[in-house]
Amino acid sequence: MTNEVLATYANYALYSAVGVLSLAMIAYAVYLAGAVPASEREHESLDSDEQAAAERARARAERVAAVSGGSVATSPVTGPVGADDGTTVEDAAAPQGDPERARKGAGIGGTLSYLGTGLLLVSLVLRGMSVDRAPLGNLFEFSVAGAFFAMLVYCIGPLRRGMHWLGLFVLAPVTLLLWLAGTIWYTEAAELVPSLDSYWLVIHVSIATLATGLSIVGAVLAALYLVRDKAGPGSFWTKLPAAARLERLSYGMHVVAFPMWTFTLIAGAIWARQAWSSYWNWDPKEVWTFVIWIVYAAYLHARVTKGSNRRTAAWIALAGFACIVINYTIVNFYFIGQHSYAGTS
Amino acid sequence: MTTTDPTTRGAKKTPGRPVTQPRLGPVGWARWAWRQLTSMKTALFLLLLLAIGAVPGSMFPQRSLDPSQTAAWIQRHPEAGPVLDRFYAFDVYSSPWFSAIYLLLFTSLVGCIVPRTLTLARQLRGRPPRTPRRLERLDAHDALVVRDEDVPAALDAAASALRRRRYRMARHDDQTISAESGYVKEIGNLAFHGSLLTLIVGLAIGHLYGWRADIVVPEGESFVSTVTRYDTWAPGPLVDESSLTPFELTVDQMSARFEEDHQSQIGMPRAFSAEVTYADRLGGATKKDTVQVNHPLELDESTVFLLGNGYAPVVTVKDDAGRVIYRGATPFLAQDGSYRSTGAIKVGAAQPEQLGFVGLFLPTAVVDDTNGPISIFPDLRNPALAMSLYEGELFPQGGAQSVFSIDTEAMTPVAPDDDSEDIARLWLQPGETAQLPGDRGSITFDRVDRFAGFAVRHDPGKGLVLGSSVVALLGLITSLTLRRRRVFARVVPAGDGRSVLHLGAMTKGDDDRLARVVSDLADQLGSSFDDEGDRTPASVGESRTS
Ligand code: HEM
Numbered sequence: 001m002t003n004e005v006l007a008t009y010a011n012y013a014l015y016s017a018v019g020v021l022s023l024a025m026i027a028y029a030v031y032l033a034g035a036v037p038a039s040e041r042e043h044e045s046l047d048s049d050e051q052a053a054a055e056r057a058r059a060r061a062e063r064v065a066a067v068s069g070g071s072v073a074t075s076p077v078t079g080p081v082g083a084d085d086g087t088t089v090e091d092a093a094a095p096q097g098d099p100e101r102a103r104k105g106a107g108i109g110g111t112l113s114y115l116g117t118g119l120l121l122v123s124l125v126l127r128g129m130s131v132d133r134a135p136l137g138n139l140f141e142f143s144v145a146g147a148f149f150a151m152l153v154y155c156i157g158p159l160r161r162g163m164h165w166l167g168l169f170v171l172a173p174v175t176l177l178l179w180l181a182g183t184i185w186y187t188e189a190a191e192l193v194p195s196l197d198s199y200w201l202v203i204h205v206s207i208a209t210l211a212t213g214l215s216i217v218g219a220v221l222a223a224l225y226l227v228r229d230k231a232g233p234g235s236f237w238t239k240l241p242a243a244a245r246l247e248r249l250s251y252g253m254h255v256v257a258f259p260m261w262t263f264t265l266i267a268g269a270i271w272a273r274q275a276w277s278s279y280w281n282w283d284p285k286e287v288w289t290f291v292i293w294i295v296y297a298a299y300l301h302a303r304v305t306k307g308s309n310r311r312t313a314a315w316i317a318l319a320g321f322a323c324i325v326i327n328y329t330i331v332n333f334y335f336i337g338q339h340s341y342a343g344t345s
Numbered sequence: 346m347t348t349t350d351p352t353t354r355g356a357k358k359t360p361g362r363p364v365t366q367p368r369l370g371p372v373g374w375a376r377w378a379w380r381q382l383t384s385m386k387t388a389l390f391l392l393l394l395l396a397i398g399a400v401p402g403s404m405f406p407q408r409s410l411d412p413s414q415t416a417a418w419i420q421r422h423p424e425a426g427p428v429l430d431r432f433y434a435f436d437v438y439s440s441p442w443f444s445a446i447y448l449l450l451f452t453s454l455v456g457c458i459v460p461r462t463l464t465l466a467r468q469l470r471g472r473p474p475r476t477p478r479r480l481e482r483l484d485a486h487d488a489l490v491v492r493d494e495d496v497p498a499a500l501d502a503a504a505s506a507l508r509r510r511r512y513r514m515a516r517h518d519d520q521t522i523s524a525e526s527g528y529v530k531e532i533g534n535l536a537f538h539g540s541l542l543t544l545i546v547g548l549a550i551g552h553l554y555g556w557r558a559d560i561v562v563p564e565g566e567s568f569v570s571t572v573t574r575y576d577t578w579a580p581g582p583l584v585d586e587s588s589l590t591p592f593e594l595t596v597d598q599m600s601a602r603f604e605e606d607h608q609s610q611i612g613m614p615r616a617f618s619a620e621v622t623y624a625d626r627l628g629g630a631t632k633k634d635t636v637q638v639n640h641p642l643e644l645d646e647s648t649v650f651l652l653g654n655g656y657a658p659v660v661t662v663k664d665d666a667g668r669v670i671y672r673g674a675t676p677f678l679a680q681d682g683s684y685r686s687t688g689a690i691k692v693g694a695a696q697p698e699q700l701g702f703v704g705l706f707l708p709t710a711v712v713d714d715t716n717g718p719i720s721i722f723p724d725l726r727n728p729a730l731a732m733s734l735y736e737g738e739l740f741p742q743g744g745a746q747s748v749f750s751i752d753t754e755a756m757t758p759v760a761p762d763d764d765s766e767d768i769a770r771l772w773l774q775p776g777e778t779a780q781l782p783g784d785r786g787s788i789t790f791d792r793v794d795r796f797a798g799f800a801v802r803h804d805p806g807k808g809l810v811l812g813s814s815v816v817a818l819l820g821l822i823t824s825l826t827l828r829r830r831r832v833f834a835r836v837v838p839a840g841d842g843r844s845v846l847h848l849g850a851m852t853k854g855d856d857d858r859l860a861r862v863v864s865d866l867a868d869q870l871g872s873s874f875d876d877e878g879d880r881t882p883a884s885v886g887e888s889r890t891s
Contacts, residue, residue, distance in 0.1 A: 053864060053865075053868065056864075056868055056871065057487060057868075060488065060867060063489070063490045064488045064490055064845050067490050067839040067841070067843050068839050068845055188607055188610065190607045190610050190613075191615050192615075193614050193615070194614055194616055194617050194638040194639070195638050195639065197638070197639060198639040200639070258821070258825070259818060262817065262818050263818060266814045266815070266818060269810075270811070271639075274641065275638055275639050276650075276652070277557075277641070277648070277800040278802070278804075279807065279810070280548075281410060282402055282403075282409070282410065282437075282438050284403035284404075287399050287403040288403060290399060291396045291400060294392055294393075294395055294396040294399075295392075295393070297392055298389055298392040298393050298396070301385060301388060301389045301392060302389055304385070304853075305385040305386055316393070323396075331403065
């Protein structure tokens with residue numbers, strides 16, 4: 001009861017997406033090679049509205065200083081963007097690439113990213129139509145869905161806000177994931193086994209893959225933060241925004257992902273009761289979803305705990321991501337449990 | 346190492362002067378220990394420890410889930426098995442060390458929730474705190490110059506702007522404003538942590554008062570759910586067996602469908618369903634329903650889940666005189682995805698000795714050169730029974746034993762004929778009859794029925810667990826989306842008929858919009874009260890909410 005033709009077209013869309021995203025990576029690599037260090041384009045991301053607000057704040061501060069006969073500090077309106085940036089303008093005058101080519105690279109990379117994301121959506125829809133259900137039934141299918149969600153998060157968040165520096169670092173893992181899905185995890189389009197045949201599949205797995213997509217982008221940002229934080233003057237990494245900004249962007253991703261992981265856990269438990277009679281069985285897959293959830297809770301705690309610094313928190317976030325990877329790979333293949341539906345046996 | 350965490354920066358130590366430690370008595374030590382246990386650092390550590398502690402349970406088979414696989418694993422690893430067993434590697438989630446971690450975590454949680462709830466209650470009853478002296482020192486600060494005669498109006502405007510943004514307000518004197526928002530965030534956070542506690546209570550109730558039972562029912566057969574009728578019965582420690590109300594259930598039809606088209610997935614299960622007729626209590630009105638995987642049958646007291654299925658060959662055994670001494674459907678237990686099933690037919694009425702048939706049922710039978718009789722497809726394409734015959738005493742201890750196997754301790758193999766040492770082997774297909782060796786009579790394989798394997802469950806804690814989870818999720822979202830902020834205003838006279846109106850804000854945790862909160866307020870006030878008059882048109886009358 002599956003439509004082979006549609007499934008074949010779904011695969012063509014997938015291969016095209018991999019091709020398009022690979023080209024986007026090249027374009028982004030060109031961009032990064034020529035990009036100007038972030039410290040020089042500090043205000044690049046400020047829109048005119050924000051600039052006007054900054055201007056007014058400066059004027060106020062001057063008048064206050066005049067009447068009170070001293071200098072009165074006001075906090076920068078844009079928050080500590082660039083404030084913790086270790087680089088000075090002099091450092092940044094180090095040799096650079098070609099800004100013109102870079103700008104073009106960013107534009108092409110962005111367009112191709114949108115296109116690739118669209119192709120992934122097409123592939124998912126065709127695959128879903130070919131099997132007449134949500135395309136979330138085996139490891140191949142949720143890898144493609146996870147990659148799509150990661151791209152979607154990138155497109156509607158960072159890309160739309162012009163953060164082209166992030167492109168290469170998101171596209172690289174996404175393309176790798178798609179490549180793995182298309183080669184070693186590929187599974188023929190087919191119906192589901194009865195325990196998966198439930199609307200809870202759609203609810204539980206779609207939120208889990210969306211959370212995974214957010215966690216991918218969050219982990220990339222956490223890793224970039226750790227590298228950027230240690231980058232000395234003149235280092236390649238100074239092309240990225242200030243460490244504090246990367247850290248806050250990473251937190252933003254995780255703070256959205258965490259309630260989704262919580263929901264995934266709850267919906268999974270409800271479904272487990274429907275399908276296996278007990279809402280919690282300590283099945284390996286459940287254990288690892290629980291571990292992921294706990295590690296991300298620890299990340300959020302680490303971030304508000306006085307005396308534990310942001311680097312520790314970022315490492316915990318990366319540990320959480322490592323658990324996600326383990327959950328989808330090792331646990332699916334080597335640990336026996338009721339979840340052994342990966343379908344690539 | 347550079348820290349970017351603003352919270353670590355303020356921690357200056359006074360150099361040169363040694364920190365004198367006060368002597369602690371037992372109460373002091375207890376208080377110290379309690380403070381350590383309930384600190385955020387400990388909570389963080391225990392959370393990570395819980396995550397690490399949960400992992401071994403996914404790597405080793407767990408007794409509570411699959412005792413036979415656990416036993417097999419230990420047998421295969423004679424060195425490591427017993428050692429790991431001593432450290433509860435096969436009972437991780439009920440082990441003392443895992444329990445210790447989560448009990449400590451939950452103690453810490455209580456110690457964290459109680460004082461925070463009290464603080465919040467105090468804050469809700471009281472007013473926002475007094476305005477600090479120097480607002481320049483707060484996390485965010487802005488200031489503007491106003492004429493002295495405008496000061497009261499400017500403060501009023503600031504107060505009403507904040508009130509519009511749902512801040513709670515206090516004017517401790519006529520030079521200051523204190524405003525606070527984000528109580529709901531704290532409530533959400535406490536609701537989240539608190540519902541983790543009630544969730545654990547729900548789990549405990551389910552464990553203590555819940556029960557689980559399994560039963561195999563061939564098509565056409567009924568059962569009344571008494572404790573003794575179940576194949577397995579696992580009550581919680583506080584279950585009162587006499588208070589259970591039995592229900593009645595008949596399996597009218599059991600159907601199964603398997604993948605036939607896709608080469609790589611041939612034989613994968615596709616749909617199972619059991620048509621049943623049931624009554625919630627004995628003699629009650631009967632209803633019909635279909636129990637499916639993912640679609641359990643909800644009864645008054647318990648829930649019936651379709652968890653297993655398989656084949657129940659129907660055979661008739663006659664004695665030498667042609668009298669029927671056994672007729673019925675006997676469930677055989679599937680051993681693999683192709684339903685190679687093992688089972689036993691126990692003919693207790695046979696004379697002079699009881700007979701036992703032990704062997705295989707194969708839905709699509711093939712005799713393989715290396716593996717012997719196997720099944721190559723789970724559906725009934727070429728069903729066959731392959732059995733050996735024993736005679737002797739079926740129930741030597743008189744006790745209960747599995748319906749799927751025979752204890753052959755007190756039995757002897759029956760030889761096919763007098764001068765053979767071998768055991769009599771039968772190969773039967775539906776409709777066929779085989780004569781048993783000697784004068785033991787005959788066996789006829791009439792047909793194959795399916796059976797339904799049900800799990801019946803009662804969990805009185807599940808409602809509390811579900812409710813707690815939902816509250817936790819809502820509390821979490823509230824806690825993560827709202828911000829806790831305090832905004833202050835203070836007028837400082839600057840002489841010359843002018844004053845500086847300082848605005849400051851502080852927050853708990855991370856808040857990159859905080860600076861914007863004060864600068865927007867300053868913009869808004871500046872557009873009406875700035876003394877110089879060169880007002881920025883863009884901001885007149887406009888207030889940005891954040
Ligand atoms: C049982 C496991 C626990 C889990 C899953 C958990 C999870 C969380 C989560 C997800 C947050 C939200 C973080 C944020 O608002 O950014 C949070 C905040 C918090 N947790 Fe926990 N927590 C647990 C135990 C504890 C314990 C034992 C304590 C006390 C020592 C504690 C104290 C706090 C505090 C004070 C906050 C608020 C931080 C703030 O926003 O200022 N938690 N927790």
